[in-house]
Amino acid sequence: MKDIDNPKTENLLIKMVKTTFIKMGVLPFLIILATIIFAMLSDNFLTSRNLINVSRQTTYLVIVAMGQMFALLTGGFDLSVGTILSLSSVVGALAMSAMYAAFPGSVGLVIFVGLLAGLLAGLSVGVINGIGVSVFNVNPFMMTLGMSSVGFGIALFLTGGVPVYGMPESFGNIFGFGKFMGVPTPVLITLGLIFLVYFLVNWTKIGRYFYAVGGNIKASSLSGINTKYVLFLAYVACSFLATISGLLLTARLETGEANIGMTMPLESIAACVIGGVSLRGGVGRVESVVLGALFIGLIQNGMNLARIESYLQTVVLGILLIFAVASDQFRQHLIAKSQD
Amino acid sequence: MINNRDNETSLLKLENISKRFPGVLALSKVDFDLRAGEVHVLFGENGAGKSTLINIIAGAMKPTSGTILFRGQETHFSNAHIARKLGIHAVFQEFSLIPQLTVTQNLFLGMEKNRYGFLKEKKMRQQMNEILKRLDFDLDPKKKIFQLTRAEQQMVEIAKVFGSDLSVLILDEPTASLTEKETQRLFALIEQAKNNKVGIIYITHRMGEINKISDRITILRDGQYINTVKTDSVTDNELIELMTGRVIDQIFPDIEYNPGKTILSVKNLTTVDNSVKDISMEFKSGEIVGMSGLVGSGKSKAMRACFGIEPIKSGSINFDGNELTRITPAKMLDMGMFYLPSDRRTEGLVMMRNVCENITLAALSQPKLSLYSMLLKRKNENELALDLSQRLNLQPLNISRSADHFSGGNQQKILLAKALTRNTELFIFDEPTVGVDVGTRAAIYEFIRDLCQQGAAIVLISSDLPEILHLTNRTYVFFRGELRAELSGKDITEQNILSYFFKKEAD
Numbered sequence: 001m002k003d004i005d006n007p008k009t010e011n012l013l014i015k016m017v018k019t020t021f022i023k024m025g026v027l028p029f030l031i032i033l034a035t036i037i038f039a040m041l042s043d044n045f046l047t048s049r050n051l052i053n054v055s056r057q058t059t060y061l062v063i064v065a066m067g068q069m070f071a072l073l074t075g076g077f078d079l080s081v082g083t084i085l086s087l088s089s090v091v092g093a094l095a096m097s098a099m100y101a102a103f104p105g106s107v108g109l110v111i112f113v114g115l116l117a118g119l120l121a122g123l124s125v126g127v128i129n130g131i132g133v134s135v136f137n138v139n140p141f142m143m144t145l146g147m148s149s150v151g152f153g154i155a156l157f158l159t160g161g162v163p164v165y166g167m168p169e170s171f172g173n174i175f176g177f178g179k180f181m182g183v184p185t186p187v188l189i190t191l192g193l194i195f196l197v198y199f200l201v202n203w204t205k206i207g208r209y210f211y212a213v214g215g216n217i218k219a220s221s222l223s224g225i226n227t228k229y230v231l232f233l234a235y236v237a238c239s240f241l242a243t244i245s246g247l248l249l250t251a252r253l254e255t256g257e258a259n260i261g262m263t264m265p266l267e268s269i270a271a272c273v274i275g276g277v278s279l280r281g282g283v284g285r286v287e288s289v290v291l292g293a294l295f296i297g298l299i300q301n302g303m304n305l306a307r308i309e310s311y312l313q314t315v316v317l318g319i320l321l322i323f324a325v326a327s328d329q330f331r332q333h334l335i336a337k338s339q340d
Numbered sequence: 341m342i343n344n345r346d347n348e349t350s351l352l353k354l355e356n357i358s359k360r361f362p363g364v365l366a367l368s369k370v371d372f373d374l375r376a377g378e379v380h381v382l383f384g385e386n387g388a389g390k391s392t393l394i395n396i397i398a399g400a401m402k403p404t405s406g407t408i409l410f411r412g413q414e415t416h417f418s419n420a421h422i423a424r425k426l427g428i429h430a431v432f433q434e435f436s437l438i439p440q441l442t443v444t445q446n447l448f449l450g451m452e453k454n455r456y457g458f459l460k461e462k463k464m465r466q467q468m469n470e471i472l473k474r475l476d477f478d479l480d481p482k483k484k485i486f487q488l489t490r491a492e493q494q495m496v497e498i499a500k501v502f503g504s505d506l507s508v509l510i511l512d513e514p515t516a517s518l519t520e521k522e523t524q525r526l527f528a529l530i531e532q533a534k535n536n537k538v539g540i541i542y543i544t545h546r547m548g549e550i551n552k553i554s555d556r557i558t559i560l561r562d563g564q565y566i567n568t569v570k571t572d573s574v575t576d577n578e579l580i581e582l583m584t585g586r587v588i589d590q591i592f593p594d595i596e597y598n599p600g601k602t603i604l605s606v607k608n609l610t611t612v613d614n615s616v617k618d619i620s621m622e623f624k625s626g627e628i629v630g631m632s633g634l635v636g637s638g639k640s641k642a643m644r645a646c647f648g649i650e651p652i653k654s655g656s657i658n659f660d661g662n663e664l665t666r667i668t669p670a671k672m673l674d675m676g677m678f679y680l681p682s683d684r685r686t687e688g689l690v691m692m693r694n695v696c697e698n699i700t701l702a703a704l705s706q707p708k709l710s711l712y713s714m715l716l717k718r719k720n721e722n723e724l725a726l727d728l729s730q731r732l733n734l735q736p737l738n739i740s741r742s743a744d745h746f747s748g749g750n751q752q753k754i755l756l757a758k759a760l761t762r763n764t765e766l767f768i769f770d771e772p773t774v775g776v777d778v779g780t781r782a783a784i785y786e787f788i789r790d791l792c793q794q795g796a797a798i799v800l801i802s803s804d805l806p807e808i809l810h811l812t813n814r815t816y817v818f819f820r821g822e823l824r825a826e827l828s829g830k831d832i833t834e835q836n837i838l839s840y841f842f843k844k845e846a847d
Contacts, residue, residue: 203715203716203718204714204715204716205704205705205710205713205714205715205716206714208697208701208704208716209704211690211693211697212690212693212697212701215690215691215692215693216686216687216689216690216691218681218686218687219681219686219687219688219689219690219701220690220701221649221669222647222649222669222679222681222687222688222702223669223673223701223702223758224668224669224670224672224673224674224702224705225670225701226670278692282690282692282693283692
């Protein structure tokens with residue numbers, strides 16, 4: 001069948017590399033390569049303290065990337081994840097500080113109301129995105145780009161561009177710096193969300209529908225799927241996860257800020273694409289997306305340790321993103337050739 | 341039958357051409373030669389490799405192996421541009437026109453007259469008028485393509501190739517949407533081109549056309565070269581036998597029809613885009629009803645409207661005694677109707693997902709596949725998919741392989757399996773054998789027969805006349821969105837149907 005590869009000229013290692021590449025994409029190679037390079041550049045890189053640090057710092061991106069995956073699975077994407085982060089942060093913080101000033105005694109209620117307000121603010125962006133994309137057929141690019149401008153403007157307007165202080169200290173202590181059995185709370189929450197999303201996309205009907213609609217919207221509609229509803233849900237799910245990330249980040253920073261999510265659209269899409277999510281929709285795994293986000297965290301941490309300037313770091317990230325897409329094209333080519 | 345190995349010099353010669361697509365060998369060591377001034381028909385079933393072969397000749401695809409000789413010299417058509425430079429032009433079934441541009445702009449596309457990059461509009465307009473006059477085509481050069489009918493678009497395509505320097509002309513079922521008069525005009529043009537020493541490759545399924553205009557015929561079957569024969573040395577039946585590899589009766593099964601109660605009745609149906617006008621039909625259990633007509637005649641759209649894909653302007657649809665309003669595919673699936681679209685890639689399957697997911701996609705809401713219609717029972721799902729794949733003899737039998745790694749015939753089997761996941765009373769097959777090899781074709785016919793004899797109502801939408809002739813006991817014939825005729829039993833003959841395809845009814 002194969003007329004090009006000759007097994008004799010190909011040694012075992014190359015063959016192994018090739019099958020791994022076809023099966024899992026470029027990510028495993030990137031992780032190994034990055035680990036080797038940064039371990040050589042900095043002695044602190046491979047310490048357990050540093051690695052725990054990486055996982056804690058990366059949780060926020062992991063959550064957003066999983067959200068972004070929903071939009072990508074359905075064949076769209078969400079450029080407003082950054083705005084959702086900042087809007088939920090600002091609204092949550094404002095509500096919390098106002099409530100705290102009014103009822104300084106009942107901290108639990110204050111935190112609850114603040115979280116709820118932030119959640120509603122974030123979700124509303126997702127709902128509008130969803131309606132625009134599914135009902136009015138607005139291109140996801142334009143819809144979420146537009147909403148990201150709207151949301152960011154509102155966040156700036158609400159705060160006048162300055163950070164929001166005055167939240168109860170215990171908010172940050174629990175959700176930002178808290179630990180449970182030695183594991184930081186944000187990491188625990190992230191683990192819970194990873195499990196939840198994994199279950200949702202693999203073991204529920206609606207999860208299957210995300211893949212089907214993204215893979216072929218016409219075939220899905222002929223199979224009796226309400227495709228508009230599925231598209232709508234994808235953007236709501238995305239905004240839900242982005243909002244949680246925004247609130248956790250607010251707790252960590254102990255202020256509500258309008259500009260906390262600036263890099264999220266690029267980084268979350270990069271994490272998904274490096275993790276093998278197809279930009280054409282219909283293909284992607286939660287595990288790989290999480291790994292993709294962790295990889296980006298690893299790179300950023302490694303570059304920090306190696307004292308690479310932060311401006312240059314964005315250059316590296318951009319290059320990695322393009323490299324990942326290019327290598328995925330090459331992978332598709334190999335898959336088509338190997339026919340399995 | 342004579343195998344032609346005369347010493348006449350060939351214009352174009354293909355030797356040992358093979359073409360492999362992921363999962364399928366579309367052409368296997370095919371030979372083909374074309375002489376100047378002949379009409380050479382490529383004959384074979386859907387999926388026999390004709391399209392692939394002409395795509396290779398036109399430079400749109402590269403062969404996996406084999407050589408191409410043009411005027412005796414080895415040539416590599418690495419792209420369509422090189423082929424065009426040599427005077428090789430093709431008119432495909434899928435039009436290569438740009439809908440938003442005018443007739444003139446399309447005609448000069450890629451070879452615009454210009455000076456220093458500025459277009460010479462006037463010169464092009466003049467030339468355009470000359471070409472139309474020479475061809476005797478009644479077309480408005482200022483009209484945009486999307487404003488034209490399908491037949492007019494076909495004429496633009498033809499004008500496009502006849503307007504340029506020709507050495508090889510490829511025509512892929514050019515008469516499919518033309519009227520009698522336009523067809524005669526085309527044949528005259530072909531005759532003219534023959535006299536000018538153009539070699540013409542002609543693809544058609546119509547026996548009448550083959551006898552009328554062709555000199556030689558090359559038969560392909562399942563991507564294999566079968567034979568090249570002279571037209572006047574072979575009978576129609578021999579040709580069909582060469583094409584199918586068996587006597588025609590063996591492909592089509594005998595079917596017992598037991599028309600029972602009416603399942604679907606359609607009254608005065610008109611769609612929003614007027615592609616279906618005031619149509620009334622009835623479908624009963626235990627029978628196979630054919631839907632016949634040219635491309636764009638509304639035969640498919642009428643059924644799609646019943647399934648909720650085409651918006652309906654007026655009319656009533658009654659399914660199983662229930663008058664239906666606000667029709668959606670989800671609702672119709674629940675009522676017991678299943679539509680199998682003609683285009684597997686764009687409407688049938690989620691190509692990048694695996695077989696299992698594709699088969700069960702339309703049935704996930706059912707209790708056997710999900711708990712409370714939410715949580716998937718993946719074990720049941722796998723069992724069901726495997727069971728159906730086995731029953732349909734899916735090759736290879738691997739339900740975790742993605743759909744796009746299967747051959748056309750096997751993709752069609754996945755689609756058929758999908759239709760069996762629900763309780764269905766009425767199956768609508770839209771061109772079920774397009775791009776499918778003979779073996780699968782026979783299997784599909786048997787599949788349809790079994791469903792019919794088990795008491796389901798079957799609607800068979802088909803452009804393939806033999807299919808309509810051999811499988812249906814009642815047939816509706818469509819013409820330009822209108823229902824032209826209802827034929828049943830012995831009245832379903834090729835002449836009868838074809839007469840309604842083109843002409844207006846006399847009375």
